[in-house]
Amino acid sequence: MKIVIVGGGTAGWATALMATKRHPNHSITVIESTKIGVIGVGESTTGYLTDILVNHGADFGCDHDEFIIETGATLKYAIKHKGWTNDIDDYYLGPIDGSQTKEATPDALFAYGLNRLHPKELVNVSQCGYWIDKGVSNFKKDTNQFANYRHAMHVDAVLVGKYFKKKCLVEKNARHIDDEVVDAILDERGFIKSVVLKSGGVVEGDLFIDCSGFSKVLMKHMPGNKWVSYQKNLPLNTGLPFQLKYKQHEVPEPYTTAWAQKNGWMWQIPLMDRKGCGYVFCDAFTTPDKAQEEIETILGQEIDPIKVIKFDTGRQDSAWINNCITIGLSSAFLEPLEATSIHSTIVQGRTLIFEYIKSTIDDTVNLGSQNIYNQRTRKMFDDVKDFLVIHYMGGRSDTEFWKYINTGVTKTPYVEDLLEMAKHRLPTSHDFPRYAGSAGWALYSYVMAGINRLNNANALTELDLAVPMHGNLRDITAQAYYDLQDEFAREIRNYQSYEQFINYFRKIRADRGLSN
Numbered sequence: 001m002k003i004v005i006v007g008g009g010t011a012g013w014a015t016a017l018m019a020t021k022r023h024p025n026h027s028i029t030v031i032e033s034t035k036i037g038v039i040g041v042g043e044s045t046t047g048y049l050t051d052i053l054v055n056h057g058a059d060f061g062c063d064h065d066e067f068i069i070e071t072g073a074t075l076k077y078a079i080k081h082k083g084w085t086n087d088i089d090d091y092y093l094g095p096i097d098g099s100q101t102k103e104a105t106p107d108a109l110f111a112y113g114l115n116r117l118h119p120k121e122l123v124n125v126s127q128c129g130y131w132i133d134k135g136v137s138n139f140k141k142d143t144n145q146f147a148n149y150r151h152a153m154h155v156d157a158v159l160v161g162k163y164f165k166k167k168c169l170v171e172k173n174a175r176h177i178d179d180e181v182v183d184a185i186l187d188e189r190g191f192i193k194s195v196v197l198k199s200g201g202v203v204e205g206d207l208f209i210d211c212s213g214f215s216k217v218l219m220k221h222m223p224g225n226k227w228v229s230y231q232k233n234l235p236l237n238t239g240l241p242f243q244l245k246y247k248q249h250e251v252p253e254p255y256t257t258a259w260a261q262k263n264g265w266m267w268q269i270p271l272m273d274r275k276g277c278g279y280v281f282c283d284a285f286t287t288p289d290k291a292q293e294e295i296e297t298i299l300g301q302e303i304d305p306i307k308v309i310k311f312d313t314g315r316q317d318s319a320w321i322n323n324c325i326t327i328g329l330s331s332a333f334l335e336p337l338e339a340t341s342i343h344s345t346i347v348q349g350r351t352l353i354f355e356y357i358k359s360t361i362d363d364t365v366n367l368g369s370q371n372i373y374n375q376r377t378r379k380m381f382d383d384v385k386d387f388l389v390i391h392y393m394g395g396r397s398d399t400e401f402w403k404y405i406n407t408g409v410t411k412t413p414y415v416e417d418l419l420e421m422a423k424h425r426l427p428t429s430h431d432f433p434r435y436a437g438s439a440g441w442a443l444y445s446y447v448m449a450g451i452n453r454l455n456n457a458n459a460l461t462e463l464d465l466a467v468p469m470h471g472n473l474r475d476i477t478a479q480a481y482y483d484l485q486d487e488f489a490r491e492i493r494n495y496q497s498y499e500q501f502i503n504y505f506r507k508i509r510a511d512r513g514l515s516n
């Protein structure tokens with residue numbers, strides 16, 4: 001089977017890498033236009049990227065340490081959400097791993113933490129939160145190896161794409177064309193037969209994967225293609241990326257910062273050599289010039305925006321039509337909050353390559369597979385939409401933008417129900433979507449607590465209700481919390497500080513001439 005991928009960003013090369021290695025009998029052609037370039041603003045990711053590197057790294061020819069060295073990635077244990085309520089200097093941390101009892105009903109440690117701990121100590125019921133609190137990394141002192149891989153990463157998407165490209169192009173079944181796709185030729189059934197290049201060439205294929213980013217170069221030709229906009233629920237539509245340099249010896253934080261502003265929020269993503277930053281806002285409330293001024297005031301320094309990026313939050317109605325499948329920004333974009341873009345790109349790519357692509361075109365392209373893949377993809381993005389919408393429900397009301405949010409117009413039905421339910425009972429893991437890659441209770445819980453949308457008094461009642469089955473869960477949990485702290489403390493004795501981890505990899509990068 002001939003598979004043609006259009007696009008050489010993270011989506012294109014991650015998909016191509018998985019496809020070449022997993023399907024050595026299919027030929028994989030990647031067409032990218034280096035003149036057009038890729039999006040790459042300093043990206044925060046989820047544990048999914050780490051998982052691919054660690055669990056499939058050997059199969060893909062990737063190595064986690066090498067990835068850090070070559071791309072300048074850093075470890076991410078949480079997101080720090082600042083200014084999302086009317087107390088605009090306040091913040092909360094959302095660790096990426098949730099609590100240690102997150103799969104139980106009730107989530108006993110989290111409930112205990114809510115009711116009994118100071119809000120800033122709540123992170124300590126999570127392992128990643130504990131590491132942040134103690135300033136350690138999960139990188140071992142004695143061996144300079146990772147003790148585990150329970151982290152996510154901050155990355156530069158441009159370098160990630162290059163890393164995957166290098167790994168991909170060593171394969172015999174991989175082919176690379178640097179040219180611009182200017183047209184797609186469809187047969188009478190509406191299937192793509194070939195794509196036409198600016199240079200005049202024509203590339204034929206059986207299956208076409210559109211990883212062309214916001215330009216949706218192939219999908220826009222497909223019969224019945226439709227963009228489902230999420231603007232009503234997620235109204236931000238403009239990004240103003242910029243970079244911040246570190247001061248001498250400054251150590252990056254082990255978390256992403258999502259700092260709410262007057263008309264949206266600012267991301268700060270600490271990479272090895274710089275911070276990737278940007279302001280995402282809604283252009284109905286401010287302009288790029290005013291947005292820049294706003295950020296310069298809050299940071300107390302001038303910034304140099306790289307470009308203005310316009311986007312329409314939403315997804316394809318069908319990510320897969322006939323023999324064309326979209327992956328990456330061409331498939332969906334829901335704004336950068338919670339780092340769901342590269343995450344969902346990898347989920348989509350992995351699902352397609354591992355589960356749906358078969359030996360023959362007939363076993364791969366059929367209406368049943370197409371419909372079920374589309375249902376899964378729609379659900380994943382619609383669920384992410386709910387998760388992002390709830391972040392804005394902290395009641396901040398100091399500007400027209402936040403007053404607009406407070407009218408309730410952006411709420412989805414699920415968010416409405418969840419907020420109402422949370423007044424009466426603590427949600428459990430079963431109240432949230434549960435499938436590979438979903439944002440479950442672990443992530444929702446800290447956000448809802450952070451924006452004061454959980455009824456903390458109910459937290460212990462939940463434990464009391466569980467008494468007939470589990471004994472005195474309230475006492476058991478208090479003990480479990482102290483035992484957990486001891487366990488965490490024992491574990492980190494052999495861990496390097498976060499600063500030592502950074503210095504170790506900074507030195508290797510400098511020795512190899514890779515630092516900026």
Ligand SMILES: Cc1cc2nc3c(=O)[nH]c(=O)nc-3n(C[C@H](O)[C@H](O)[C@H](O)COP(=O)(O)OP(=O)(O)OC[C@H]3O[C@@H](n4cnc5c(N)ncnc54)[C@H](O)[C@@H]3O)c2cc1C
Binds near residue numbers: 011043329330341345
């Ligand atoms: C403001 C902003 C902030 C973001 N922050 C995050 C974040 O924190 N975390 C996260 O996970 N993600 C984030 N993202 C998304 C992330 O950058 C993308 O998911 C990731 O870079 C993958 O993009 P892509 O490969 O789909 O598209 P792109 O990077 O845009 O790549 C598209 C490719 O298609 C090629 N191409 C386009 N047209 C043609 C043509 N006609 N012919 C040939 N080739 C063509 C381009 O040259 C390029 O190679 C953010 C995005 C934006 C806009």
